Amino acid sequence: MERVFVVGVGMTRIGRLFEKHAKELFAEALWRAIEDAGGLKPQAIVVGNMTSSVLMQQDSLGALLADYAGFRGIPAFKVEAACGSGGVALYAGYALLKSGLVDVVAVGGVEKLTEAYTETVTRALAQAADADYEVFYGVTFTGLNAMIARLYMNTFNYTDEDLSYWPLKMHEYASYNPYAQLPRKTTLKEILTSPLIADPIRLFHVAPIGDGAAVILLVRGEERAREISKVTGRDVLVEVASVSVATDSVDLSSRRDLLTMESTVLASREALSKAKLTIRDIDYVELHDAFHVTAYTSLEDLGFAPKGAAVKLYKDGMFQKGDKPEVNFSGGLKARGHPVGATGVYQAVEAVMQLRGDFPGYKASNPETAMIHNIGGISTIAAVAVFKRVK
Amino acid sequence: MERVFVVGVGMTRIGRLFEKHAKELFAEALWRAIEDAGGLKPQAIVVGNMTSSVLMQQDSLGALLADYAGFRGIPAFKVEAACGSGGVALYAGYALLKSGLVDVVAVGGVEKLTEAYTETVTRALAQAADADYEVFYGVTFTGLNAMIARLYMNTFNYTDEDLSYWPLKMHEYASYNPYAQLPRKTTLKEILTSPLIADPIRLFHVAPIGDGAAVILLVRGEERAREISKVTGRDVLVEVASVSVATDSVDLSSRRDLLTMESTVLASREALSKAKLTIRDIDYVELHDAFHVTAYTSLEDLGFAPKGAAVKLYKDGMFQKGDKPEVNFSGGLKARGHPVGATGVYQAVEAVMQLRGDFPGYKASNPETAMIHNIGGISTIAAVAVFKRVK
Numbered sequence: 117m118e119r120v121f122v123v124g125v126g127m128t129r130i131g132r133l134f135e136k137h138a139k140e141l142f143a144e145a146l147w148r149a150i151e152d153a154g155g156l157k158p159q160a161i162v163v164g165n166m167t168s169s170v171l172m173q174q175d176s177l178g179a180l181l182a183d184y185a186g187f188r189g190i191p192a193f194k195v196e197a198a199c200g201s202g203g204v205a206l207y208a209g210y211a212l213l214k215s216g217l218v219d220v221v222a223v224g225g226v227e228k229l230t231e232a233y234t235e236t237v238t239r240a241l242a243q244a245a246d247a248d249y250e251v252f253y254g255v256t257f258t259g260l261n262a263m264i265a266r267l268y269m270n271t272f273n274y275t276d277e278d279l280s281y282w283p284l285k286m287h288e289y290a291s292y293n294p295y296a297q298l299p300r301k302t303t304l305k306e307i308l309t310s311p312l313i314a315d316p317i318r319l320f321h322v323a324p325i326g327d328g329a330a331v332i333l334l335v336r337g338e339e340r341a342r343e344i345s346k347v348t349g350r351d352v353l354v355e356v357a358s359v360s361v362a363t364d365s366v367d368l369s370s371r372r373d374l375l376t377m378e379s380t381v382l383a384s385r386e387a388l389s390k391a392k393l394t395i396r397d398i399d400y401v402e403l404h405d406a407f408h409v410t411a412y413t414s415l416e417d418l419g420f421a422p423k424g425a426a427v428k429l430y431k432d433g434m435f436q437k438g439d440k441p442e443v444n445f446s447g448g449l450k451a452r453g454h455p456v457g458a459t460g461v462y463q464a465v466e467a468v469m470q471l472r473g474d475f476p477g478y479k480a481s482n483p484e485t486a487m488i489h490n491i492g493g494i495s496t497i498a499a500v501a502v503f504k505r506v507k
Numbered sequence: 508m509e510r511v512f513v514v515g516v517g518m519t520r521i522g523r524l525f526e527k528h529a530k531e532l533f534a535e536a537l538w539r540a541i542e543d544a545g546g547l548k549p550q551a552i553v554v555g556n557m558t559s560s561v562l563m564q565q566d567s568l569g570a571l572l573a574d575y576a577g578f579r580g581i582p583a584f585k586v587e588a589a590c591g592s593g594g595v596a597l598y599a600g601y602a603l604l605k606s607g608l609v610d611v612v613a614v615g616g617v618e619k620l621t622e623a624y625t626e627t628v629t630r631a632l633a634q635a636a637d638a639d640y641e642v643f644y645g646v647t648f649t650g651l652n653a654m655i656a657r658l659y660m661n662t663f664n665y666t667d668e669d670l671s672y673w674p675l676k677m678h679e680y681a682s683y684n685p686y687a688q689l690p691r692k693t694t695l696k697e698i699l700t701s702p703l704i705a706d707p708i709r710l711f712h713v714a715p716i717g718d719g720a721a722v723i724l725l726v727r728g729e730e731r732a733r734e735i736s737k738v739t740g741r742d743v744l745v746e747v748a749s750v751s752v753a754t755d756s757v758d759l760s761s762r763r764d765l766l767t768m769e770s771t772v773l774a775s776r777e778a779l780s781k782a783k784l785t786i787r788d789i790d791y792v793e794l795h796d797a798f799h800v801t802a803y804t805s806l807e808d809l810g811f812a813p814k815g816a817a818v819k820l821y822k823d824g825m826f827q828k829g830d831k832p833e834v835n836f837s838g839g840l841k842a843r844g845h846p847v848g849a850t851g852v853y854q855a856v857e858a859v860m861q862l863r864g865d866f867p868g869y870k871a872s873n874p875e876t877a878m879i880h881n882i883g884g885i886s887t888i889a890a891v892a893v894f895k896r897v898k
Contacts, residue, residue, distance in 0.1 A: 137639075167560075169558075170560050172638055173642065174634055174637075174638040175588075176587075176589040176883050176884050177587065178588060179756075179884070179887045179888045180757045180887075183755070183756045183757065188754060189755070189769070189770070190753070191752035191754065192754050192888070193587070193595045193598075193888070194586070195585070195586060195599075196566060196568065197570070197584045197585065198567040200567075207582065208599050208602070208603070210606070211606040211608050212602045212606075214605075214606035215601070215602040215604075215606040243560060243564055243565055244566050246565075247563055247565040248528075362580055362582065363569070363574065363579060363580060363582065364574070364579060364580070365570075365574045366567050366571045366574065379570075379580070492566070492570070493566075496570045497569070497583070497584070
């Protein structure tokens with residue numbers, strides 16, 4: 117089976133982009149990726165998106181985006197897996213390419229959240245939870261995560277302050293990222309006195325709502341990738357070593373253990389095994405920190421920390437500059453932003469740029485391998501991909 | 508590249524299935540397909556669905572269905588391409604299998620339309636049209652198709668009666684189909700005096716709204732398929748010879764020719780070419796007749812009739828029993844029913860059963876090749892697949 121390489125990446129700044137339609141955001145990211153790949157054009161487009169049906173009243177999103185970007189005719193479709201849509205689109209696009217059905221695939225993600233009323237967006241995002249068993253009873257998505265956070269804190273004896281070191285660092289990293297939605301530093305005091313959203317989760321513990329689009333361009337075969345490198349003058353190749361997806365229940369009530377995200381465990385194990393690597397080989401990680409507690413359970417369930425230990429390790433300075441792995445130097449969902457269905461593709465773009473050494477923000481220490489981790493719901497679905505630098 | 512075979516199919520009756528949730532419908536179809544495949548279980552699920560986000564307020568649909576059906580853990584995601592979601596899910600599932608990422612894939616479609624108010628469903632289905640350029644101005648999806656129908660009738664000089672032979676035959680075929688939503692015959696008089704929905708389209712010219720689910724199970728490699736045949740005792744194999752997808756604009760205003768569905772033309776040509784067949788080799792077809800005019804433009808754009816001639820040819824008795832190809836013996840979207848995101852998978856199930864000789868309704872004349880054609884919007888996206896019987 118031929119190997120798959122990333123030959124171009126593009127993204128827009130994340131924010132309240134009132135002046136731009138989703139199709140404009142997508143076209144902007146796609147054409148940046150095409151330019152980054154020396155002009156190479158996609159033969160198919162797979163796009164991750166969560167809320168276009170509900171917030172834009174628009175289906176057939178794949179065709180709409182392809183047409184507007186100048187690619188009317190080619191296969192183009194939307195993949196929906198809630199906030200994990202981008203990561204799962206990467207899985208589907210990777211399969212499309214590996215299958216031999218097409219030779220160049222654009223995997224994109226786009227989301228447009230800020231034009232609706234906050235209540236409408238809160239309801240739309242709650243669709244990641246179980247409509248019949250959870251949302252019907254009035255809980256929001258933040259409410260469900262707050263219960264997980266409280267259980268985690270009680271079980272492992274952590275305080276609000278202990279968990280707040282994550283957002284503190286994320287804001288610092290984002291302050292260097294020109295694409296970030298919240299590129300500003302914060303303080304523990306500001307975090308701990310920010311408004312309560314759903315006890316114990318405060319405003320500064322949770323990812324903001326934003327608009328954005330990101331795209332990566334993939335090709336099959338090392339020879340093809342090297343040809344493109346000649347055009348772009350880039351001397352490193354980035355290989356997609358593996359992409360894995362696993363699922364769990366949507367409703368939390370039927371989980372075996374509320375503090376272990378089994379789909380993250382499964383997807384991480386499979387992605388590493390398919391990439392012929394172990395968890396110790398990973399130099400750089402972009403993981404899914406929609407809430408502070410999610411960052412910690414993700415570190416644990418991906419395999420980077422024992423269960424319950426991630427908060428202490430992070431507070432002690434692990435996973436930061438010079439450590440292995442270095443984690444979320446983009447600023448994460450927390451501060452780079454979380455345009456839900458696009459987030460997984462942002463992570464892929466950032467991981468690729470860190471491997472190439474051209475990420476325009478806080479730089480990792482010359483990583484050779486990178487992992488991304490994107491989830492839908494409370495890890496109802498997890499996508500984990502491993503990227504490798506190839507000389 | 509290894510070949511792909513269908514080893515099991517399953518579907519539910521289509522109708523107003525108030526007593527069943529979408530996840531129950533899907534599980535029923537999936538387990539029928541598993542039984543049909545001698546107990547073979549899927550390693551991944553790709554599901555076509557259009558309206559779960561809007562009508563069920565439920566995202567993460569793939570994981571929800573996988574979990575309920577007993578497959579928590581495996582990769583499972585939703586593909587959205589409006590009414591073409593089922594056909595496009597087949598494309599994504601076929602790619603997933605051909606890529607080697609998994610060895611057994613269940614491609615499913617499910618839709619639950621009848622629990623919402625009719626107006627809500629009308630609005631949900633209009634999301635297949637352009638939200639900004641079309642629906643915003645008040646047009647419904649039937650309204651847009653009515654304009655196409657009027658233009659077609661004026662351009663090629665046909666009457667309401669001329670176009671009504673299609674639904675007349677569809678109802679006849681459906682009367683033999685135990686899975687059909689409208690298994691009853693009708694008359695030209697009943698069709699021509701049925702209520703006007705959007706002039707010139709009358710109630711009996713258009714597909715009904717219904718609930719249903721269908722699943723096909725695919726494996727890679729002839730050897731694997733033959734092993735399963737030993738278990739099931741089936742002596743014919745059905746190969747997926749090709750699956751192709753093409754797109755067009757969502758809005759009609761930017762089309763070159765309102766009566767030529769270019770994505771259908773493109774997808775048909777590519778599917779035939781990849782299957783190494785010509786249009787004359789196709790024995791049996793299930794095509795997308797959401798409206799009477801859609802049946803005729805589809806026959807033309809797939810390549811079975813010259814532009815403008817399909818109505819006359821159909822009225823003269825072509826595409827019926829003993830002809831080549833025989834078309835829509837299921838009763839079509841018109842009378843078998845049209846659970847939108849599931850329709851493409853119903854077509855695949857029916858085509859496979861006709862090739863195997865075990866379709867429980869109106870039987871084709873021992874076909875060796877079959878084509879299915881499923882579209883989203885007004886052929887904004889078209890999926891065409893070719894199936895072959897292999898001894």
